[in-house]
Amino acid sequence: MISMNLLEHAVTYSVEQPGSGEVYDLLVRSGLFEGVTLTVGADEVGRAFAGSNLVVCARAHRSGQLLGVCRALTDFTRHCLVATVAVAPEAKGHGIGRGLIAATHEAAGGTEKIVLFLHSDPRACGFYEKLGFKRELDFFSLNNVS
Ligand SMILES: CC(C)(COP(=O)(O)OP(=O)(O)OC[C@H]1O[C@@H](n2cnc3c(N)ncnc32)[C@H](O)[C@@H]1OP(=O)(O)O)[C@@H](O)C(=O)NCCC(=O)NCCS
Numbered sequence: 722m723i724s725m726n727l728l729e730h731a732v733t734y735s736v737e738q739p740g741s742g743e744v745y746d747l748l749v750r751s752g753l754f755e756g757v758t759l760t761v762g763a764d765e766v767g768r769a770f771a772g773s774n775l776v777v778c779a780r781a782h783r784s785g786q787l788l789g790v791c792r793a794l795t796d797f798t799r800h801c802l803v804a805t806v807a808v809a810p811e812a813k814g815h816g817i818g819r820g821l822i823a824a825t826h827e828a829a830g831g832t833e834k835i836v837l838f839l840h841s842d843p844r845a846c847g848f849y850e851k852l853g854f855k856r857e858l859d860f861f862s863l864n865n866v867s
Contacts, residue, residue: 731782732817734824739778741767743787751807753842773804777824779817788812791821793829801829803839822852 739747745763748754754761770776770792779789789808795801803825808817822837829835838860841849850856 732779732788732820733782734777734779734820736775736828737778738770738776739787739790744770744790747787747790747809748807750810753807775825775829777821777828779821789817789821791825793825795829797830799836801835801837803837818848819852
């Protein structure tokens with residue numbers, strides 16, 4: 722468990738599966754689905770989280786409110802695919818996205834051992850660049866999903 726002090730309240734990062742309702746609400750409110758034609762419901766989101774072997778939640782220490790989430794798939798040996806990162810609108814800009822990535826990297830095995838990779842929404846590329854991620858030209862995908 723990693724804790725850090727924000728401006729006026731503490732945030733706790735922990736590896737845990739959030740409830741499908743609370744995480745769906747967070748993803749919608751974060752803006753993650755804005756402009757996306759694919760409609761995903763709470764059931765699909767719950768299934769995606771349940772099928773991911775590393776999920777880190779950021780919660781307000783006192784109230785337990787879900788402030789952010791990072792969902793990843795990792796072999797705990799070399800690779801970690803970050804599939805979803807989202808922060809509640811009222812908590813954005815306080816380092817929680819950065820904290821989620823750091824906590825996920827640590828929980829997967831640490832920066833010396835684990836390569837993080839992801840496909841970014843165009844609106845979030847600057848966020849990953851700020852965190853030190855490098856654009857790669859040799860990643861491939863097979864995508865027939867409409
Ligand atoms: C992207 C997101 C996770 C960032 O979370 P956050 O908690 O606000 O980010 P942080 O406060 O940790 O920001 C870390 C740094 O990145 C910068 N940053 C944050 N979002 C950014 C963006 N969209 N573009 C450029 N820079 C950004 C911050 O200014 C900060 O820089 P600093 O260290 O120089 O102050 C959040 O805005 C979000 O949930 N967006 C909607 C969902 C989404 O797009 N997820 C990513 C899908 S790939």
